[in-house]
Amino acid sequence: MSSTSPAPSTGQISADGQFRWDGTQWVPLAAGHREPTSWTRPMQLLAAAVFLVSAIANVAFTLIFVNHDAMVNAINAQGTKIPAGSDIDTVVNVAIGFTYGVVIFISLLSVVAAIGSYLGWRWMFWVALVLFGLSGIGTFTNLGSLFKPSTSPLPVVALGLNELFSVASLALCIWMIIAAVRYGPWAMKKPGT
Helix, strand or coil, X not given: CCCCCCCCXXXXXXXXXXXXXXXXXXXXXXXXXXXXXXXXXXHHHHHHHHHHHHHHHHHHHHHHHCCHHHHHHHHHHHCCCCCCCCCHHHHHHHHHHHXXXXXXXXXXXXXXXXXXXXXXXXXXXXXXXXXXXXXXXXXXXXXXXXXXXXXXXXXXXXXXXXXXXXXXXXXXXXXXXXXXXXCCHHHCECCCC
């Protein structure tokens, strides 16, 4: 009496996770190949969306609300002492220039991270994890400005939206850590597991 094993179906991964059945033969998988899980695409799309929307919002908030008068009001509300030998206009212009530079840099970084997340670049997972972790810290550090809005050139609505982006970043960071531990980058598992 002979026992016959069922024929493999096209796309099936071998028990050892090193080959895929193409319909006629077992084809070796590339080194480091991973299979997507039900978490993979939603995580990539959500990460891309949060990066892109927060980049657009940060640039818009800065262009609309960060101006000379708003910065003067924020500096006065913070009780910042103007260094001897300089005037308020110089300090405000430097602060505005620095703010614009930082926002543009972070927004460009976020756009690249959005593209890489959307395309599922494996290395971008680690970059996104770090960026979401750093942005997630804002969940706690933004509270000072949120509870004392006069110390920021941004209005309360913009501060509230920034807080929401920080909370979303923290949540994504936690989800990505769980995914990395459970499966691997972008919640993609090794074949055969």
